[in-house]
Amino acid sequence: xxxxxxxxxxxxxxxxxxxxxxxPTLVHRGEGGAEVRRSILPGGVRVLTEAMPGQRSTTVGFWxxxxxxxxxxxxxxxTHFLEHLLFKGTATRTALDIAQAFDEVGGESNAxxxxxxxxxxxRVLDSDVPMAMEVIADMVTSAVLDPFELEQERGVIxxxxxxxxxxxxxxxxxxxxxxxxxxxxxxxxxxxxPEEIREITREAVLEHYERHYRPSELIVTAAxxxxxxxxxxxxxxxxxxxxxxxxxxxxxxxxxxxEPATIESTGGLEVxxxxxxxxxxxxxxxxxxxxxxxxHTLAVLNAVLGGGMSSRLFQEVREKRGLAYSTYSxxxxxxxxxxxxxxxxxxxxxxxxxxGLLGAELDRMAAEGITDEELxxxxxxxxxxxxxALEDPGSRMSRLxxxxxxxxxxxxxxxxxxxxxxxxxxxxxxxxxxxxARPRTTTVVGPFENVAALGLGG
Amino acid sequence: xxxxxxxxxxxxxxxxxxxxxxxPTLVHRGEGGAEVRRSILPGGVRVLTEAMPGQRSTTVGFWxxxxxxxxxxxxxxxTHFLEHLLFKGTATRTALDIAQAFDEVGGESNAxxxxxxxxxxxRVLDSDVPMAMEVIADMVTSAVLDPFELEQERGVIxxxxxxxxxxxxxxxxxxxxxxxxxxxxxxxxxxxxPEEIREITREAVLEHYERHYRPSELIVTAAxxxxxxxxxxxxxxxxxxxxxxxxxxxxxxxxxxxEPATIESTGGLEVxxxxxxxxxxxxxxxxxxxxxxxxHTLAVLNAVLGGGMSSRLFQEVREKRGLAYSTYSxxxxxxxxxxxxxxxxxxxxxxxxxxGLLGAELDRMAAEGITDEELxxxxxxxxxxxxxALEDPGSRMSRLxxxxxxxxxxxxxxxxxxxxxxxxxxxxxxxxxxxxARPRTTTVVGPFENVAALGLGG
Numbered sequence: 001x002x003x004x005x006x007x008x009x010x011x012x013x014x015x016x017x018x019x020x021x022x023x024p025t026l027v028h029r030g031e032g033g034a035e036v037r038r039s040i041l042p043g044g045v046r047v048l049t050e051a052m053p054g055q056r057s058t059t060v061g062f063w064x065x066x067x068x069x070x071x072x073x074x075x076x077x078x079t080h081f082l083e084h085l086l087f088k089g090t091a092t093r094t095a096l097d098i099a100q101a102f103d104e105v106g107g108e109s110n111a112x113x114x115x116x117x118x119x120x121x122x123r124v125l126d127s128d129v130p131m132a133m134e135v136i137a138d139m140v141t142s143a144v145l146d147p148f149e150l151e152q153e154r155g156v157i158x159x160x161x162x163x164x165x166x167x168x169x170x171x172x173x174x175x176x177x178x179x180x181x182x183x184x185x186x187x188x189x190x191x192x193x194p195e196e197i198r199e200i201t202r203e204a205v206l207e208h209y210e211r212h213y214r215p216s217e218l219i220v221t222a223a224x225x226x227x228x229x230x231x232x233x234x235x236x237x238x239x240x241x242x243x244x245x246x247x248x249x250x251x252x253x254x255x256x257x258x259e260p261a262t263i264e265s266t267g268g269l270e271v272x273x274x275x276x277x278x279x280x281x282x283x284x285x286x287x288x289x290x291x292x293x294x295x296h297t298l299a300v301l302n303a304v305l306g307g308g309m310s311s312r313l314f315q316e317v318r319e320k321r322g323l324a325y326s327t328y329s330x331x332x333x334x335x336x337x338x339x340x341x342x343x344x345x346x347x348x349x350x351x352x353x354x355x356g357l358l359g360a361e362l363d364r365m366a367a368e369g370i371t372d373e374e375l376x377x378x379x380x381x382x383x384x385x386x387x388x389a390l391e392d393p394g395s396r397m398s399r400l401x402x403x404x405x406x407x408x409x410x411x412x413x414x415x416x417x418x419x420x421x422x423x424x425x426x427x428x429x430x431x432x433x434x435x436x437a438r439p440r441t442t443t444v445v446g447p448f449e450n451v452a453a454l455g456l457g458g
Numbered sequence: 459x460x461x462x463x464x465x466x467x468x469x470x471x472x473x474x475x476x477x478x479x480x481x482p483t484l485v486h487r488g489e490g491g492a493e494v495r496r497s498i499l500p501g502g503v504r505v506l507t508e509a510m511p512g513q514r515s516t517t518v519g520f521w522x523x524x525x526x527x528x529x530x531x532x533x534x535x536x537t538h539f540l541e542h543l544l545f546k547g548t549a550t551r552t553a554l555d556i557a558q559a560f561d562e563v564g565g566e567s568n569a570x571x572x573x574x575x576x577x578x579x580x581r582v583l584d585s586d587v588p589m590a591m592e593v594i595a596d597m598v599t600s601a602v603l604d605p606f607e608l609e610q611e612r613g614v615i616x617x618x619x620x621x622x623x624x625x626x627x628x629x630x631x632x633x634x635x636x637x638x639x640x641x642x643x644x645x646x647x648x649x650x651x652p653e654e655i656r657e658i659t660r661e662a663v664l665e666h667y668e669r670h671y672r673p674s675e676l677i678v679t680a681a682x683x684x685x686x687x688x689x690x691x692x693x694x695x696x697x698x699x700x701x702x703x704x705x706x707x708x709x710x711x712x713x714x715x716x717e718p719a720t721i722e723s724t725g726g727l728e729v730x731x732x733x734x735x736x737x738x739x740x741x742x743x744x745x746x747x748x749x750x751x752x753x754h755t756l757a758v759l760n761a762v763l764g765g766g767m768s769s770r771l772f773q774e775v776r777e778k779r780g781l782a783y784s785t786y787s788x789x790x791x792x793x794x795x796x797x798x799x800x801x802x803x804x805x806x807x808x809x810x811x812x813x814g815l816l817g818a819e820l821d822r823m824a825a826e827g828i829t830d831e832e833l834x835x836x837x838x839x840x841x842x843x844x845x846x847a848l849e850d851p852g853s854r855m856s857r858l859x860x861x862x863x864x865x866x867x868x869x870x871x872x873x874x875x876x877x878x879x880x881x882x883x884x885x886x887x888x889x890x891x892x893x894x895a896r897p898r899t900t901t902v903v904g905p906f907e908n909v910a911a912l913g914l915g916g
Contacts, residue, residue: 102766106839159803162736278621326621
């Protein structure tokens, strides 16, 4: 784990985005009075907000840029375990106090552990933002990790893992990612395994908490009905009250390198035998990183191949042949690795045929490219979908957090859409060709005793 | 199936809600310029809209108040089958045309078949509303139900049912509802069974379409960025172009009686053996109807018993004992029947204990009632949650449709919240006592060969 100081423009917001020299926190001014602002607080805490006029609610998120990939052997599952334990009580609040604080105002509060980050968030009416800030800050700074509560929570987490284990779609995704990322830490399951959770010690979780929850890595984002300065002041007060060391000279630290990892994926076929009605299938390969400029090309590729009812996969697998209810393509991009896949759920008797169809569609795009009409429609789809998604304050809150963590720069919607507009049909074909040439991983969950039972020819 | 003409005030919007005598379509004027309007078009078509200033998107829904409960023997599954076929082509549009129309603007379009209604809806940017209206109206009026497409779609629907059959949580809910509603048509699964779908004929689906998709039962609702008169004019033009008979004298028809059905539920225990990791458990009973004035009391009861992280079930089952990841209470209210239940997913070895805990919490509320503090917090939760939910145009679009179908009257948020405020702790205890005294149905899906394997005492 290497800590990389961010380049200077991350600490100096007027250089970061010189919208108005007299207004140094302003990063972007959008239509209808929307404003994105960014401040660095003492301790190096970053705060990014997006004010959305007309909203009555605010969504707030505290991001710690540490995820399951950062765990060492013996600590697998500790990031997600810690996430659960932050809700179980602090020096001044019981678990019930925390739960009641959000419930009694009708707010939504939850957390999400991912492979490269953990986020604690809440959506509340704007008048309840001070409460939400205070409670989440208390959880992030002052959780007690009570030993008795930890034992109770161990059982809850094992039930959460068992619930996922009963979901064949979840299982096929997890096995696919593990296989395609071939030993890279991003390939491990986020929550750990039930065995790992049974064995993890309080010391391991506590060490994780003390090492990673600190000001220079913390990012707070908020979107909706808000004022930037008020949010900054609430964050600062809450962290200072908790006794965090807020050195005025501290600067933010970025955790990740942008250097792509070498993934030695050999591809291949893996069959997981489960007594289910549907075969769940993924065919895919290593993808691109979150820093790769081709991510806009990948968005277009996904839209054409498997992004909606008019996509090629939906048309070929569902509409023309009636083989599946659900079929789509997907991708994930992380700091130094990524993956790409095509999914379908079908009758076990048709699994061999569907595996062939999924692969053939990627090969066809690699060989023949896409039409101008498909390109035009995919761009329309991405443009409209982006604008629709961003009517939700939760999406905007997440976008601020992810942008700050992954690329360290905010990209306004028009700028993103311009990059999408710049994608050509040749770009898409070139990327499809690259993906099609990579070792191909096929993962199947279904009632198959062995690979032969799939009935694949040849 | 009896058609009941609505009382006069449903046809005369100035009586329906005399907000302003000079503005007869206005039903409600909310804060920030929000307006609910209702018009009856020729043919008896009802149009309800809610303008939400500041939004850029609009959600539009076409409601046909016919659901799976209205199906006759031999036609089971036809409502849902028809819903799928409406996307498969009209006299002037192929399935691909329909899919592309929404995809290329990044819109979301889908449909939902329920037990008492079917809704076709789309969320698009406001500039794309004319397209959305035209396409959905075309689907509702002019689907061709092509025999070849129908055969393809038969396979897709069977895959959809298989997907649900692989979801133990889905399975436990479906079996619970069938058992607790004891032979009432609301107890049948919405999509039919794979056997029924294999056997259904085009004639059955066509008959369903021709009989039920007609102006005097159609309700169109929209929320977001819109103008009421424009929406009305688009609907009228689209229906007239499709050749629908739009008699200027026709009046809307309501399908349902408000008379509660007699449900002869005897309760009991049903165990469905599945090779899964988690036992999925529901304990519940017959509930109340959507016309029952106690529905606000039921909302408070659910909030206290199983509505959030601070609820009794969450605290007793998850926080104190670590037995489950997911536990909650729920209820459904239909025109003449309803049900109430408590859910938990837990380790199979703990199923007996969890069944006992769920039942005990209902009994305790029946015997001891709730505290004033719980009452106060539940009301806060419902108030905040309602306001947050209604920031989403989709929720508002649905609320207009459901209100019109179920009670025939629009209730503004303040009015709903006032009714919740009026609920007393004694009301909640009385309802809990009534539910606790009803025959209790317990449904379990898990790795149990028989009832004895559950290890229930006594």
